[in-house]
Amino acid sequence: MSSRREKADALRRLMNSEGETVGRNTRNVNQLSDYAIQRFDDYDEARSAARGIKESAIENLPELIDRVDEAVEENGGQVHVAQTAADANRIVEGIMADRDAEKLVKSKSMTTEEIEVNDHLEEAGYEVFETDLGEFVVQIADEAPSHLIAPAIHKSPDEIAALFNHAFDLETDLSGDPNELTEFARERVGEHIREADVGMTGANFVVAESGTLMLVTNEGNARKTASTPDTHIAVAGVEKLVPSLADLQPFTELIGKTGTGQDITSYVSLMTPPVDTPIPDFEADEFRDAEEREFHLILLDNGRMGMREDDDLRETLYCIRCGACSNACSNFQSVGGHAFGGETYTGGIGTGWEAGVHGLDSASGMNDLCTGCSRCVPKCPVEIDIPWINTVVRDRLNRDAESDEFDFLVEGLAPDEEPGGLDLQKRLFGNVGTLAKVGSLTPGLANAVAGSRPGKWLLDQAFGVDPRRDLPEFADETLREWYGARGAQVSDPDRDVVLYPDVYTDYFDPERGKAAVRTLEALGVRVHIPAVPESGRAPLSQGMVETAREKAEAVHASLVTHIDDGRDVVVIEPSDLAMFRRDYEHLLPERSADRLAENSYEVLEYVYGLLDNGADADALSSPADGDGELAYHSHCQQRTMDLDEYTETVLSDLGYILRTSDVECCGMAGSFGYKREYYEVSVDVGEHLRDDLGDVSDRQLIASGTSCQDQLDALYEREVPHPIEVIAPR
Amino acid sequence: MSTDSLSTFETAVPGTVHRTAAADASEALAEAIEPPAIGTAIPHDGVSLPDSVETDLSPSDLESAATGVTPAALGIAEYGTVTIPSGAAGDELVSLYTPRHVAVVAASDVVPDMAAAYERLSEDFAAGADTQILSTGPSATADMGTLVQGVHGPSETHVVLLEDR
Ligand code: SF4
Numbered sequence: 090m091s092s093r094r095e096k097a098d099a100l101r102r103l104m105n106s107e108g109e110t111v112g113r114n115t116r117n118v119n120q121l122s123d124y125a126i127q128r129f130d131d132y133d134e135a136r137s138a139a140r141g142i143k144e145s146a147i148e149n150l151p152e153l154i155d156r157v158d159e160a161v162e163e164n165g166g167q168v169h170v171a172q173t174a175a176d177a178n179r180i181v182e183g184i185m186a187d188r189d190a191e192k193l194v195k196s197k198s199m200t201t202e203e204i205e206v207n208d209h210l211e212e213a214g215y216e217v218f219e220t221d222l223g224e225f226v227v228q229i230a231d232e233a234p235s236h237l238i239a240p241a242i243h244k245s246p247d248e249i250a251a252l253f254n255h256a257f258d259l260e261t262d263l264s265g266d267p268n269e270l271t272e273f274a275r276e277r278v279g280e281h282i283r284e285a286d287v288g289m290t291g292a293n294f295v296v297a298e299s300g301t302l303m304l305v306t307n308e309g310n311a312r313k314t315a316s317t318p319d320t321h322i323a324v325a326g327v328e329k330l331v332p333s334l335a336d337l338q339p340f341t342e343l344i345g346k347t348g349t350g351q352d353i354t355s356y357v358s359l360m361t362p363p364v365d366t367p368i369p370d371f372e373a374d375e376f377r378d379a380e381e382r383e384f385h386l387i388l389l390d391n392g393r394m395g396m397r398e399d400d401d402l403r404e405t406l407y408c409i410r411c412g413a414c415s416n417a418c419s420n421f422q423s424v425g426g427h428a429f430g431g432e433t434y435t436g437g438i439g440t441g442w443e444a445g446v447h448g449l450d451s452a453s454g455m456n457d458l459c460t461g462c463s464r465c466v467p468k469c470p471v472e473i474d475i476p477w478i479n480t481v482v483r484d485r486l487n488r489d490a491e492s493d494e495f496d497f498l499v500e501g502l503a504p505d506e507e508p509g510g511l512d513l514q515k516r517l518f519g520n521v522g523t524l525a526k527v528g529s530l531t532p533g534l535a536n537a538v539a540g541s542r543p544g545k546w547l548l549d550q551a552f553g554v555d556p557r558r559d560l561p562e563f564a565d566e567t568l569r570e571w572y573g574a575r576g577a578q579v580s581d582p583d584r585d586v587v588l589y590p591d592v593y594t595d596y597f598d599p600e601r602g603k604a605a606v607r608t609l610e611a612l613g614v615r616v617h618i619p620a621v622p623e624s625g626r627a628p629l630s631q632g633m634v635e636t637a638r639e640k641a642e643a644v645h646a647s648l649v650t651h652i653d654d655g656r657d658v659v660v661i662e663p664s665d666l667a668m669f670r671r672d673y674e675h676l677l678p679e680r681s682a683d684r685l686a687e688n689s690y691e692v693l694e695y696v697y698g699l700l701d702n703g704a705d706a707d708a709l710s711s712p713a714d715g716d717g718e719l720a721y722h723s724h725c726q727q728r729t730m731d732l733d734e735y736t737e738t739v740l741s742d743l744g745y746i747l748r749t750s751d752v753e754c755c756g757m758a759g760s761f762g763y764k765r766e767y768y769e770v771s772v773d774v775g776e777h778l779r780d781d782l783g784d785v786s787d788r789q790l791i792a793s794g795t796s797c798q799d800q801l802d803a804l805y806e807r808e809v810p811h812p813i814e815v816i817a818p819r
Numbered sequence: 820m821s822t823d824s825l826s827t828f829e830t831a832v833p834g835t836v837h838r839t840a841a842a843d844a845s846e847a848l849a850e851a852i853e854p855p856a857i858g859t860a861i862p863h864d865g866v867s868l869p870d871s872v873e874t875d876l877s878p879s880d881l882e883s884a885a886t887g888v889t890p891a892a893l894g895i896a897e898y899g900t901v902t903i904p905s906g907a908a909g910d911e912l913v914s915l916y917t918p919r920h921v922a923v924v925a926a927s928d929v930v931p932d933m934a935a936a937y938e939r940l941s942e943d944f945a946a947g948a949d950t951q952i953l954s955t956g957p958s959a960t961a962d963m964g965t966l967v968q969g970v971h972g973p974s975e976t977h978v979v980l981l982e983d984r
Contacts, residue, residue, distance in 0.1 A: 114961075222970060223962035239962070246964035267963040274963070275970055282971075299944060309915055309958040309972030316911050334944055338937040341953065353898045353955050356972070359940070361949035366911045369878035376878065379907060 093553045096766040103428045104773055107243035111235065111425035112777070114242045119416040119753075121350025122468070129346055139339040140472045143407035146331050147397055153297040153330040154388065160300035165363055166384030170327075174204035177389050181206055181289070181322060182213055184385055188320050190215070190286035194278075196304070196311035197221035198291025199237060199410055200389055201324050203433045203446060206289070218281040220310040222274045229256045235426035237412035237436060238348055243425050246270060278310070283371040288314035292325040293409065294340060295386070298333045302386075304358040305344055307351075312358050319368045320383045327388045328406040334359070340409060343470035348411035396445040401481040405441035407471040414438050414465035414475050419754040420458050423773045429455045437465045441478040449489055452482050457767070460758030461630050462725035463667065477675055483632025487511045507633050514553040518760035519631035522623030522640075525563075525596040532563035555768040561597040561799065568595045568602035572618045582615035583704075586695070587651045591662040592623050593795040601810065604817035605661055605692050611708035611818045612699045617656065621647045624668040625676065630759055634676075641668070641676040645685055658689040661811065663727035663794050664759065666691050670730060691727065692813055693736040693793075700739065709816045711743045718746045720785040721812065722778065722801060724794030725754040736793060736812050743816060748788070752781045755792075757800035775800050791815060824896040824931045825980070831899030833956030834976035840983050841865040844923070848872075848888065851921045851977040857881070858888030859908040861923050863984045876909055887917035887973075891954075892943060894929035894978070895936045898955055901978060902940070905950040914954070920973040922954070925984035 126132050146153060158168040171177035185193065193215060195201060207217045207228070219228045223241040227234055230252055234240030241249070247265035253273065254262045263269055282288070290311050294303040302323055304311040315321050331337065337359070345351040363382035370377055396402045414437025415421045415429070426435035431443030431451035440459065443452035459479040469475060487507060507516065517524070539548070539560045548554035568590055586609060594602040606616050625640030648658055660666040669689040673682040690698070700706050711717075719740065723733035733749075740747055756774025761767050778800070782790075790805060791812050792798045801809040829836045839847035844866045857880050858872040872888055873880055881887075889910040891901035901922040905911035914920045930936050940951060958972030968974045 220971070221962070222960050226962065241962055244964075249963060265964075267965040267967050270963040271960060271967040271970060279971065299949060301944070301949060307959045308970040310970070312911065312915055312952065313971050316905075316915075334941050335937050338933055341937075342933050349961075353900060353953070355955055355957065355959055357953040359944075359949075359951050359953070360905075361944075364905055364911065364950050365907050366905050366950075367907060367909050369881060369912060371878045371882070374877050374879045376876070376909070 093766045097769060100424055100428055100766070101769055103424050104769070107235070107425045107427065108423055108773065110245045111243045112422045114239065115236075115416045115422045118239070118350050122347055122413060122416065125346040125350050125352055129342070129352075131342070135339040135342050136470055136472050139343055139409075139470055140407065142331055142336045142339065143471055146336075147328060147403065147406050149332075150327060150330065150394075150397060153332060154327060156297040156332075157295060157300055157330060157386070157388075160298060161384070161386050164300050164361060164384070166300065166386060168386045168388060170388045170390065172390050174389075174391055177204045177324060177387050177391075178206055178209040180385070180387055181324075182210065184320070184322060185210070185215055185287060188286060188383070190320065192216040192218070192281070192285045193287045193289055194218050194220050194282050194285040194314050194318070195224075195289045196291070196306065196314040197224045197240070198324060199234075199433065200291050200326050201289065202234060203391065204324070204389065206324070218278065218285070220278050220282060220314050221306070221308060222271065222278070225274055225278055226252065229253070233427070233430065233433075235430075235435065236415055237410050237434070239412065243427065282313050282317050285318045287320040287322060288318040289322045289324065290315050292323050292329050293344070294331055294337055295325050295329045296332070296334050296337065297330050299361055300386070301334060301359050301361045303337055303340070304360060305354050305356070306358075307349070307355040309356055312356060315358075315360055315362065316364055316366045317369060319377065319381055321362050322385045322387065323362070324387045324389060327390055327393050340470075344409060344411050347413035347468055347470045392446040399445075401478065402441055402445050404473045405438060405445055405478060407473055408438050408442070409471060411470060412436065413468040413470070417465045417468045417753055419462065419464070419752065419756055419774045419777070420460065420770055422753070422777070423756075423770055424458070429458055431455060437475045438473065438478070440482050441475070444482045444485070449482065449486055453486050456483050456486060460754070460761045462754040462758050463671070463729040464725050464753040466729050477672070480629060480632055480634065484634040487515065487632050507636055511633070513551060514764060515631035515633065517552045517554070518763070519628035519633045519636060521627045522592050525592050532565055536562045549765065553765040554763050555765040557768060558763050558803070560763070561593070563596055564599050566599065568599035569618050569620065571599055571603065572606065572616075577615050577617070579610050579613065579615040583613040585615045585617065585654070585656040586659045587617050587619060587648060587656050589621060589658055589660045589665060590618050591660070591665045592627070594661050598795065601661060601814055604811070604814040605659070608696060608709065608813055608817045609659065612696065612704040614699070617651065619647065619651070624665040625672075626664050626668050627759070629668070629672060638676045641673050645673075645677055645681050648685060649681070652684060652688045657695070658685070659692050659695050660689055661692050661813065663691060663724035663732070664796070667726035667730060691732045691735065693739055694732050696816070697735040697739050700742070706743060708818055709743060710819055712745050716789060717744060718788035719815065720748045720750075720782050720788050720790050722750045722755060722782065722792045722797050724792070724797055725758070727793055739816065740812060745815070748782070750778055750781045752778045755797040755800040757796040759796045762796070762800060771800070775804050779804050789815070821931075824929055825926055827931070828894050828896035828899060828929050829980070831896065832978050833899055834978060837977065837979045838982055839979060841981050844979065844981060845869050847979050848921065848923075851979055852888065853885045853919055855884050856886040856888060857884040857913055857917065859890070859906075859910045859913055861890050863890075863923070863925055863981055866923070866981065866984070876913070881912055881916040884917045886919040886921060887913035888921045888923065889914045891922040891924040891978070892928060892948065892951060893936055893939055894924045894980070895933060895953070896929055897932040900936075900953050900955040902936070902951045902953050904943070904948045905952070911950070911952065914952070915972050918969060918973055919975045919977065920954075921977040921979060923979045923981065925981045927984060929980075
């Protein structure tokens with residue numbers, strides 16, 4: 090239990106010290122990036138091209154390595170393949186010694202962070218200086234980067250000024266003016282570059298055919314680092330190889346847009362080293378012949394070839410490290426990369442990288458911070474399913490955990506497919522469907538226990554359920570009980586649908602289910618509400634993949650006969666629809682997953698379709714005088730699937746006046762806000778949503794997801810209905 | 820090059836564009852340059868650098884010059900990008916070390932978009948111009964809390980567009 094408390098404390102500390110600056114900066118970049126993508130008509134085309142190039146490059150990696158070896162050698166450089174970080178460092182050190190070098194300057198590269206080359210060289214007596222200003226700051230602060238592309242994103246100008254004033258013996262202290270700080274850092278760094286014996290860069294891409302490196306920067310430091318000293322060492326993961334120059338085109342267009350929100354970064358350098366540029370010797374004030382240039386390309390494996398063989402982690406190798414997934418992550422926005430990191434990598438895809446290059450342990454600290462909200466998915470320029478990678482790693486961590494003394498207690502009781510050592514908290518939330526079924530047998534008792542002090546104490550102690558959050562209350566009558574007693578009321582239907590009775594609607598909030606029934610019936614649809622198991626969302630979000638797969642199979646089995654009968658499946662809870670449309674891909678045979686995905690609809694999407702096909706909107710509730718103003722927060726997964734527009738259009742067509750939220754996620758994300766260690770993060774993210782929605786005292790607040798409703802409920806202390814409850818006939 | 824692409828290019832360039840006929844290039848360059856200036860030879864017929872531009876370089880010139888002039892191989896209209904090939908004359912350093920960079924590009928080398936640019940780049944690379952910088956506006960950073968221009972590279976960029984070349 091104490092580790093939960095420690096984790097909560099650590100997160101709180103980071104939120105207090107870095108949260109505000111990280112939040113401001115990441116949200117800013119995220120918005121710029123949304124805007125850049127929106128103006129780029131070919132976004133989806135470029136993404137699939139980029140993905141295709143990466144898929145085939147990773148597939149053909151061994152050939153590409155041979156190819157680049159030849160090409161670089163032909164240019165007069167040398168390729169070294171390093172199996173491990175230690176190998177890479179040994180090679181670097183050898184080059185330094187051969188050149189009698191003393192000082193190395195480095196442009197920003199996560200791969201060199203991964204091998205910790207600075208520490209290694211410094212221990213061997215060499216001087217190493219970072220040239221990217223953000224890295225320079227982090228180096229002086231002796232910290233790890235907080236972000237893949239913006240290492241010092243967690244520091245404000247005042248903090249940087251204080252850091253510089255402390256580190257350097259200056260005649261007059263620097264103020265927090267960014268121009269002055271930049272000028273100062275530029276001078277310092279510039280001097281190091283002019284004096285350095287060796288320049289080290291990473292590479293965003295390496296072209297196998299020609300040995301060309303693509304280096305992307307705004308500052309120009311990579312160019313200077315590569316072309317000023319006479320020796321250039323580039324360190325790149327093997328995954329950076331692409332076959333030919335033309336393959337770089339989609340990446341050139343994507344990387345600025347998703348990474349920094351620029352249409353294109355200031356410099357996209359296509360360098361084929363050793364370059365022809367004469368060598369400037371600033372001390373002697375003369376140029377030396379370019380012939381004297383030396384170039385080494387170190388290709389790093391360090392776990393990557395293993396990732397290539399791993400069906401679930403392989404996608405991580407497609408990552409171009411633009412950092413967009415971190416900026417789009419509401420939890421990252423709150424806690425920043427120092428909470429969201431392992432030994433090297435941070436943020437959305439950090440878990441995948443850490444699991445691949447450093448092992449599961451290093452990924453474990455941050456893995457739970459992913460709530461699976463999926464807002465990073467549309468942002469990834471190579472279409473990586475980041476939440477799935479996080480789920481897989483979570484599953485492996487579950488399986489890796491050691492059994493403890495309580496296991497015999499749960500092992501026999503829990504109806505899941507998971508191993509003994511699984512964290513009890515995860516097991517509780519993962520089995521919520523079963524718990525709900527049991528609890529709803531005696532809803533009064535269950536509510537009393539869950540709401541009582543001893544009940545809350547037990548949930549806190551044994552499962553880490555935060556007592557500050559109220560658990561949802563069981564309804565007296567489930568949706569299916571209500572519907573069973575009432576029966577279908579449309580006899581000559583235009584359409585037949587199955588309303589998917591998700592756990593929350595069925596047991597806790599049947600009102601929104603009833604509203605869905607009334608709405609669909611009013612539009613001429615006959616509704617069926619059969620018994621269908623929980624979608625698997627709950628276990629999936631806890632990383633219990635096998636349990637989720639079993640649920641998926643059961644759901645498919647019970648819905649497929651309805652689909653065979655020509656019935657559409659209508660889903661109220663967006664996270665369950667996301668299971669059917671996105672996650673089942675990973676859990677079911679392709680044809681089964683496709684079938685379910687194609688025949689399932691979000692409830693307001695379905696209503697939109699009915700109205701669009703001529704159903705009579707007058708049958709629905711439109712705003713009576715005075716209550717037509719709404720503040721609407723759509724669910725994160727609903728937005729990822731581009732479904733929020735249907736709700737917004739239906740509501741405004743009916744005459745409602747809508748204000749919507751722009752934030753990525755409400756921060757509740759199902760079980761997340763209930764967990765003691767994350768409760769405060771959840772509140773922090775929620776408060777940002779409240780700021781974004783502004784004053785809503787004059788209007789009704791509505792939300793599509795149960796987790797969002799819970800969160801808004803707690804933030805505003807008022808009931809937050811589903812949009813379907815607003816438009817349902819009274 | 821279509822006038823459409825040229826005007827797209829002109830609007831997209833994040834810096835000043837000087838449109839000129841080759842015969843008047845000296846004047847346009849003089850306008851774009853702040854002395855002292857250094858430069859590398861412009862490969863277009865009838866275009867030469869003004870006498871005030873130093874072409875016999877030393878590293879200290881890189882540090883003291885206010886302007887660096889280099890040719891650009893391509894203009895990419897959609898992004899306002901120019902590509903700077905690097906060669907033995909030191910174009911890469913000249914375009915990088917001075918606070919103002921002036922790129923000279925022929926209208927016939929302005930391509931509409933990135934796809935066309937990569938077609939041309941692939942040809943150039945095959946022909947040996949195998950280091951080129953796609954440069955779009957000044958060097959910039961947001962690492963110190965707000966956008967600051969002119970970090971390791973120029974803080975200001977100009978493009979001289981030769982309409983009849
Ligand atoms: S996973 Fe995608 S969005 Fe995240 S850093 Fe990698 S490429 Fe960018």
